[in-house]
């Protein structure tokens with residue numbers, strides 16, 4: 001990350017600057033003295049921290065904008081540095097002009113994404129978990145993700161990790177006690193302390209580990225995939241659910257060659273709805289690649305829907321039918337011969353049962369209520385036990401689990417204390433990473449690469 005070791009004043013627009021709006025908020029962070037910036041404002045007299053001042057932004061005699069200004073004096077600020085927050089009029093040209101003005105006249109540099117927050121981490125105003133919580137909160141796709149982001153930001157998860165780490169340290173000292181002072185306290189007492197501290201640690205950890213669900217799909221960006229043979233009606237349903245003619249629909253089998261994806265909000269959760277290339281023996285390389293991508297999308301989907309046109313079955317369907325689908329629908333219900341063809345598919349593939357038939361022409365809302373209820377139910381089931389959403393945390397907790405299992409097994413044998421000690425050191429490393437005590441550059445890079453400008 002280029003900005004890691006620089007501390008010059010930075011500026012950015014902290015509100016979205018892609019469209020005109022009533023207001024935009026600019027932040028300048030890292031200047032040494034407020035006096036250096038005051039000549040740009042018409043306000044005369046002292047500026048008290050944390051108070052809002054209505055004033056004019058000036059370039060010499062020319063007024064650039066009527067603004068509101070708030071000064072946050074370091075270290076009592078968001079990131080520990082001196083920060084000036086300006087509420088300006090949110091015309092995008094105005095915002096660009098004022099940003100450029102401070103870059104040219106006040107030696108500010110445009111902030112990189114997440115740079116304000118990175119400085120907060122560096123100045124110990126935020127922990128690594130809080131930074132991740134903020135990232136999760138700002139990019140949340142659902143109320144659940146918002147809540148978890150906020151919980152991380154307010155330090156709740158960090159508290160659990162700290163308690164866990166304390167229990168770990170107690171156990172570590174119990175092991176050391178049994179090595180160094182076993183004779184003083186008595187072997188039985190040392191052993192009792194060793195066992196009880198391990199039980200306490202394991203109990204606390206098990207509660208945390210239950211919140212790590214190993215899934216192929218990602219709850220942060222859940223995907224709903226429409227799959228099936230060519231011409232089964234995937235693109236028709238895709239367009240119907242999006243209420244726009246987004247995908248090309250045609251009677252030609254193999255119309256969709258690569259997958260298409262669009263956002264779809266169901267019950268307050270933002271999903272990616274994905275239309276895929278129909279599965280069949282590909283006729284050319286591009287189609288083969290499209291089909292490979294379809295299979296990959298199906299494997300990682302949060303919710304997969306198989307569409308079947310019972311009037312157009314092909315031998316490839318047998319393979320497709322072996323896969324798991326969350327919902328199966330029959331299309332072309334309005335076409336002559338549907339009833340018999342439908343019966344035959346159900347007979348040949350009983351696993352599909354009497355699933356709903358889609359008639360896009362006649363029962364639109366019924367289909368949606370049905371489908372959306374299924375999808376929402378799955379989301380609620382998966383989020384019921386408050387699963388941890390962040391991959392970094394999930395991976396580390398799973399690693400702790402593996403090492404802890406091994407360690408507990410070793411303690412049941414007459415294992416050399418040096419070996420036990422070595423295992424505990426590995427556990428200590430994983431726990432320290434979880435707590436953010438050690439945060440290698442590559443972790444910081446991956447966290448901050450997600451951040452938006454101005455945060």
Ligand SMILES: Nc1nc2c(ncn2[C@@H]2O[C@H](COP(=O)(O)OP(=O)(O)OP(=O)(O)O)[C@@H](O)[C@H]2O)c(=O)[nH]1
Pocket residue numbers: 228229230231232233234235236237248249250251252253254255256257276277278279331332333334335358359360
């Ligand atoms: N009558 C009728 N026609 C349908 C229905 N669903 C889709 N179609 C028609 O079937 C043809 C194929 O539909 P698409 O939505 O393009 O099918 P697809 O599954 O996306 O096909 P590929 O992109 O080739 O894999 C089009 O002519 C649609 O108008 C339906 O329920 N009833």
Ligand SMILES: [Mg+2]
Pocket residue numbers: 234235236247248249255256275276
């Ligand atoms: Mg299609």
